[in-house]
Amino acid sequence: MRNVIIIGCGCAGNTAAIYTGRAGLNPLVVMGQEPGGQLSITSEVENFPGFPEGIQGPDLVENMKKQAERFGAEYVWGTVDAADLSKRPFRVSIDGEWQETRTLIVASGASARWLGLPNELALIGKGVSSCATCDGAFYKEKKIMVIGGGDSAMEEANFLTRFGSEVTLVHRREEFRASKIMIDRARANPKIKWLTNTAVDDIYDVTKGEVTGVKLRDLKTGKVWDQEVDGFFLAIGHIPNTKPFGGQIDLDPDGYIVSKGGARTNITGVFHAGDVQDRTYRQAITAAGAGCMAAIEAERFLEEEGH
Numbered sequence: 159m160r161n162v163i164i165i166g167c168g169c170a171g172n173t174a175a176i177y178t179g180r181a182g183l184n185p186l187v188v189m190g191q192e193p194g195g196q197l198s199i200t201s202e203v204e205n206f207p208g209f210p211e212g213i214q215g216p217d218l219v220e221n222m223k224k225q226a227e228r229f230g231a232e233y234v235w236g237t238v239d240a241a242d243l244s245k246r247p248f249r250v251s252i253d254g255e256w257q258e259t260r261t262l263i264v265a266s267g268a269s270a271r272w273l274g275l276p277n278e279l280a281l282i283g284k285g286v287s288s289c290a291t292c293d294g295a296f297y298k299e300k301k302i303m304v305i306g307g308g309d310s311a312m313e314e315a316n317f318l319t320r321f322g323s324e325v326t327l328v329h330r331r332e333e334f335r336a337s338k339i340m341i342d343r344a345r346a347n348p349k350i351k352w353l354t355n356t357a358v359d360d361i362y363d364v365t366k367g368e369v370t371g372v373k374l375r376d377l378k379t380g381k382v383w384d385q386e387v388d389g390f391f392l393a394i395g396h397i398p399n400t401k402p403f404g405g406q407i408d409l410d411p412d413g414y415i416v417s418k419g420g421a422r423t424n425i426t427g428v429f430h431a432g433d434v435q436d437r438t439y440r441q442a443i444t445a446a447g448a449g450c451m452a453a454i455e456a457e458r459f460l461e462e463e464g465h
Contacts, residue, residue: 159247159258159259159260160184160185160186160257160258160259160260161178161183161184161185161259161260161261161460161465162178162183162185162186162259162260162261162262162263162456162460163185163186163187163188163248163250163257163259163261163262163263164178164185164186164187164188164231164263164265165188165190165238165250165262165263165264165265165266166187166188166189166190166195166264166265166266166267166399166431166432166434167187167188167189167190167193167194167195167219167223167233167265168192168194168195168196168197168198168219168265168267168432168433168445169195169197169218169219169222169432169442169443169445169446169449170195170265170267170431170432170433170434170445170446170448170449170452171187171195171263171265171266171431171432171449172187172219172222172223172225172226172446172449173222173431173445173446173447173448173449173450173453174263174265174431174449174450174452174453174456175187175222175223175226175229175231175449175453176222176225176226176229176231176449176453177449177450177453177454177457178231178263178453178456178457179226179227179228179229179230179231180229181453181457182230183456183457183460184230184231184232185226185230185231185232186231186232186234186257186259187226187231187232187233187234188234188236188237188238188250188252189233189234189235189236190236190237190238190266190267190399191237191269191399192267192269193235194215194216194219194220195219195267195432195433195445196267196269196270196288196289196433197215197216197218197219197442198215198216198219202214202215202296203215203218203292203442204295205292205441205442205443206218206442206443207443215283218442234252236252236253236255237252237253238250238251238252238266238402239251239252239253239254239402240402241262241402241403241406243262243403243406243407243425243428244406246260246427247259247260248260248261248262248427248428250262250402251402260427260460260463260465261427261428261429261456261459261460262427262428262429263421263428263429263430263431263449263452263453263456264400264403264407264415264423264428264429264430264431264434265430265431265432265434265445265448265449265452266398266399266400266434267398267399267432267433267434268396268397268398268399268414268433268434268437268440269396269397269399270288270289270392270395270396270397271288271392271394271395271396271397272288272392273305273358273392273394275358275359275360275361276360277360277361277362277364278361280364281361281364281368281369281390284367284368284369285361285368285369285370285388285389285390286361286369286390286392287389287390287391287392288391288392288393288396289391289440290304290314290317290318290391290393291317291440291441292441292442293389293391294317294318294320294321294322294389294391295321296321296389297318297321297322297388297389298321298322299321299322299323300321300322300323300388300389301322301323301324301326301386301387301388301389302318302321302322302324302325302326302387302388302389302390302391303325303326303327303328303372303385303387303389303390303391304318304325304326304327304328304391304392304393305328305329305358305390305391305392305393305394306327306329306392306393306394306395307329307330307331307333307334307335307336308334308335308336308393308394308395309335309336309337309340310393310395311327311329311334311336311393311394312327312334312336312340312341312343312344313340313393314391314393315327315344315347315350315393316343316344316347316350318389318391319347319349319350322349322389323349324349324351325349325350325351326350326351326352326353326385326387327344327350327351327352327353328353328356328358328374329352329353329354329355329356330355330356330357330377331354331355332354332355353374355376355377355378356374356375356376356377357374357375357377358372358373358374358375359373359374359375359382360372360373361373361390362384369387369388369389369390370386370387370388371384371385371386371387372384372385372387372390396433396437396440397413398412398413398414398415398433398434398435398437399434400413400414400415400434401413403415406425407423407424407425407428407430408423408424412437414434414435414437415430415434415435416435417430417435420451420455421448421451421452421454421455422455426459427456427459429452429455429456430448430452431445431448431449431451431452432444432445432448432449433445435448436448
C-alpha cells in the first residue's frame with residue numbers, strides 16, 4: 159500500500175515527488191512513456207529561475223529526480239496502462255502489474271503532435287520545437303517557420319516575430335481553423351508570410367545537427383521546392399496523456415483533466431499537476447508549481463484521513 163503514486167516525471171511529477179518525499183510519504187513515481195517529459199527533448203532552458211547561464215533540459219529534470227530520491231522517492235520504469243479509481247484504495251496498473259495507493263497525482267503531461275517527417279524527431283531541440291515561448295529567443299534575426307492553422311499557430315507566429323527576421327506560416331488548407339480575430343491579428347503583422355495549400359515533406363539537415371531548411375510541396379500544383387529556414391515550430395496541438403482515466407476523471411473534449419479547484423479532480427484523493435490539465439501556459443516553471451500544489455493537497459488529504 160502506497161501513500162501516494164505520482165504518474166510522470168517531468169517538472170510537475172518531480173516537484174510533487176520532492177514535496178511528498180520531504181513530507182515522509184515515500185512516493186512511488188511512474189516514469190511513463192516519455193521520462194522527463196517535454197524537457198527531455200529540449201536543449202537549453204533559459205527561463206527557469208535560478209540558472210542565470212541556462213541549463214540543459216535533460217539536466218534540469220535529472221537534477222530534480224536526484225533531489226526527490228534524496229528525500230525517499232522511488233522511481234520505476236513503466237507506463238500506467240489502466241486504473242481503477244472507483245473506490246479507495248485506488249489501483250493503478252503499471253505495465254500490467256497492479257499497485258494500490260491512498261492518493262494519486264496525475265502528472266502524465268501532454269505529448270506534442272508531430273508531422274511524422276523522416277528527420278523531424280532527430281532535430282527536436284536542434285531547430286525543431288513545439289513551444290515558441292520556450293525557444294523563440296534562440297532565433298533572433300533568423301528565418302522561422304510555423305506549421306498550423308489554429309489559434310495557437312496564429313499566436314505563435316505573432317509571438318515569434320519579436321525575434322525572427324521573418325516568420326512563414328505554413329498550412330495544408332486554404333481556410334484556417336483559427337478565430338477571425340486571431341487571423342486578422344496575424345494578417346496585420348508585416349513580418350508574417352503565408353503559405354497555404356502547402357505541405358512540409360522533410361526538414362534539413364540531420365548531418366549538420368541543426369535545421370537549415372525544409373522541403374515544401376504545393377498541394378494544388380504538385381510543385382516541390384526547398385526553402386531556407388533556421389527555426390521550425392509546430393503548432394498543431396498536444397495530446398494529453400489521460401487515456402487510462404477516461405470515464406473516471408472528468409476530462410474536457412480534448413482529453414485534458416478538468417480542474418475542480420487547486421489541484422483537485424472530481425475524485426477525492428486524486429490530484430492533477432502540469433500539462434495534463436494546463437493547456438494555457440505549458441511552461442516548466444508552471445508545471446513545477448502545479449506539482450507543489452498537488453503534493454501539498456495530497457499531504458493534507460492524508461493527514462485528514464489519519465495517515
